[in-house]
Amino acid sequence: EAEGELRLFLGGGPDEAGFEQRLLGAFEAAALTVPDSPGAELLLQSARIALKGQVRSAIEGEVHHALREAADQAAAQAFAEGVRRRLLEPPFGPRPVLGVEPGPRGRAAAVVDASGAGVASAPFDIGSEDDRRRTLEALLDLVRAHAVEAVAVGDGASGREIEVMLRRGLKAASLGVPVVLVTAAGVAGWSTSDAAQSELPEREVPVRMAISIARRLQDPLAELVKVPPRALGAGHFPHDVAGPTLQRALEEAVETAVHAVGVNLNTASPALLAQVCGIGPGLASAIVEHRARNGPFPSRRALLEVPGLTAEIAGQAIGFLRVPGGEQPLDATGVHPERYAALEACAARLAKGLDELLGPGAEQVRQDAGVRQEVGVADLDDVVRELESEGRDPRGAFVPFAFRDDILKLEDLRPGMVCPGVISHVASFGAFVDVGVDHDGLVHVSRLGERASRGARERLRPGDRVQVRVVKVDVEKRQVSLALGTEAPVRKPAKRQPRPQAPPRPSRPRVSEGAAPSKAKTKADERRPRRPAVATVGPDRRPTAGAKPPPVGSRQPAFNNPFAVLASLRNPPKRQKS
Structure with missing residues (x-):
């Protein structure tokens, strides 16, 4: 508008x-x-x-x-x-990663270890062919020296070019290391913030950006919560939406994602802890400081030792905090400590340890009448589900994704090409898909194939990986039209149905010369509208049977007939002399 x-x-x-x-x-x-x-x-x-x-x-x-x-x-x-x-993209996990940030503030690469700490970094340039060769050799040396298991490349300027260069170089060097393009949204703003300076005080801005890119592959949720959600760019035209409405929706989305996954109490950053219910920025900083002074938390109960953290606050937050490998096996799950007593009694009745109730052993908890009575039928399924998961990450397994290496810019697209893509935004009129160029393509709702129904459109979500076919490319307007699927729809010519034959018309009898015409009615005559007979209206306004029609001037005006009224005014009836 x-x-x-x-x-x-x-x-x-x-x-x-x-x-x-x-x-x-x-x-x-x-x-x-x-x-x-x-x-x-x-x-x-x-x-x-x-x-x-x-x-x-x-x-x-x-x-x-x-x-x-x-x-x-x-x-x-x-x-x-x-x-x-x-935020809920599957994490690569705590493994060494090489992060590459080809941004306009300077190009740098950094290696982070399994904990996310930066262990090595190097600047690079790709201005000339010699620069590209030296850069590739330097990055391959970092991969070999630190046993890097994946390479994360920011999707900023020259990101696709560097991604393809590294993938080809690693393949030529027989290094089976995947190269993944990750979002660089908000990384520039975070790298110059006070939080980044306090977290990485001895690192330059380009190196901070490269470290953040590597961490985003290891754990997207833990790293992206450091960035304001509006800056993540997961949609189109957020500036057109009313500020308070968008802010409330984004805050709810971040909190929902954090609570769905849970937070590791011994590795979480202050930004991640601040998103947990009941814990704000102040308590999050206090938790991290207590952890730095006293070492990792041995259990959830040890959270009460943090200054300023009351039992009421702990009761709200403790169900979303995890302590893997701690003193209490249940602390690694989403089971709230309020249910510990019922589960401990169940383990005692079964003569088993609490760790034996995790995984396949959770079915024994479901069959236990004592737990059912104390926990309640409504909450029993939730408790069993958490025990069955054994604290596993609900985000699923990481599967690397790659765009086509021969498509780097909009001009490389041709109608008919089939490309892998990632849905970036879903609207009522279609879905926008990133195919690895600087502009997202639009799959109009009419080109969703079998998903063209409203219910199917609702099943499309940002982040879904799809195969699309290029329909049209407008380089001047920087627009790309796509279709979901790999093959163009085949339009079968419609079979023409034979036209039904009309029934034979009845033959009319021929009239001989001098003979009177027949009065017999035909079907055609029956279909003709008949003119209504004129009836005479009596004093009671009912037709008088057998009466002759009166002259025009003496007729009563018909109801809702203005022409009859005009006729009566033009020819008024004459009064009879007495």
Whole structure:
């Protein structure tokens, strides 16, 4: 609407007079109970002036406001869903990763160990062919020296070019290390923030960015929560959405993602701990300081030793905190400590340890009558589900993804190409897909194939990996039209049905010369409309049987027949002399 592509009118265009007449007619029917009263015309004139001057504009404003609120809510939910899906991407895990940030602030590479700490870094350049060769050799040396298991490349400027260069170089060197393109959204702003300076004080800005890129592959949730969710760019045009509406949706999306995964109490950063229910930035910093002074937390119960953290706050947050490998096996799961007593009693009845109730042993808890009675049937399924998971990450296993190496820019796309892509945004009119170029392509709703129904569109989510086919490329407008699937739909010619033959028309009898025509009726005659016979109306307004029709001037005017009324006025009946 701000760009002039959409205009809103109430009832039609601004010059449509019929809409106002209909409104005035409805008002007249409802308000003028006595149409012939002296104030009827004044009331109608007042309504006409009020409608044109104030009422219509006020109604249009209310409708526009309601539609804008609905649009903002839908856009905020779509943007928040994109952020949530980005936070919940499967992690590569605590393994050595090489992070490469080819951003405009300087190109740098950094290696992080399994804990995410930076262990080595090096600047690089790809300006000339010699620079590319030296850069590739230096990066391969880092991979060999630190037993790197994956390479993460930021998707900023020159990201695709460096990704393809590294993938080909690693393949030529017989190093089976995957190269993954990760989002660089918000990394530049974070690298210059106070939090980044306190976390990595001795690192330069490009190296901080490279370390953050590597960590985003190891654990996207733990690293991306450091960035404001609005800066993650998981959607289109977030600046057009009302600020409070979008902010609430984004905060809810981040909290939902954090609580769904859980937080490792001994490795989480202050930014991640601050998202846990009941824990704010102040308590998060206090937890990290206590951990740095006293070592890792041995159990959830040790959280009460943190200054300022009360039992009430701990009760809210403790169910979302995890302590893997601690004193209490249940601390590695999502089971709340309030249920520990019931599970310990169950283990005693079964003569088993608590660790034997995890995984396959959780089914024994479901069959235990004592646990069912104490926990309740409603919560029993949740407890068993957490025991069965054994604290496993619900985000799933990491599967590397790669775009086509021969497509680096928009000009490389050709109609008919089949490309792997990632859905970046879903709208009511289709889905935007990233195929590895600087502009996302649009899969219109009419090209969703078998998913063209509304229910199928709702199953498409940001982050989904799909195969798309290029339909059209407009280089001047920087637009790409895509279709979901790998093959163009084959349109089968419709089979023409034989035209049904009309039934034979009845033959009319021939009339001989001099003979009277037959009066027999045919079907065609039966279908012809018959003219109504004129009936004479008696005093009781009922037709008089067998009466001859009166002359025109003496006929009574028919009901709702203005022509009959005019005829009676033009030829009034003559009075008979007495």
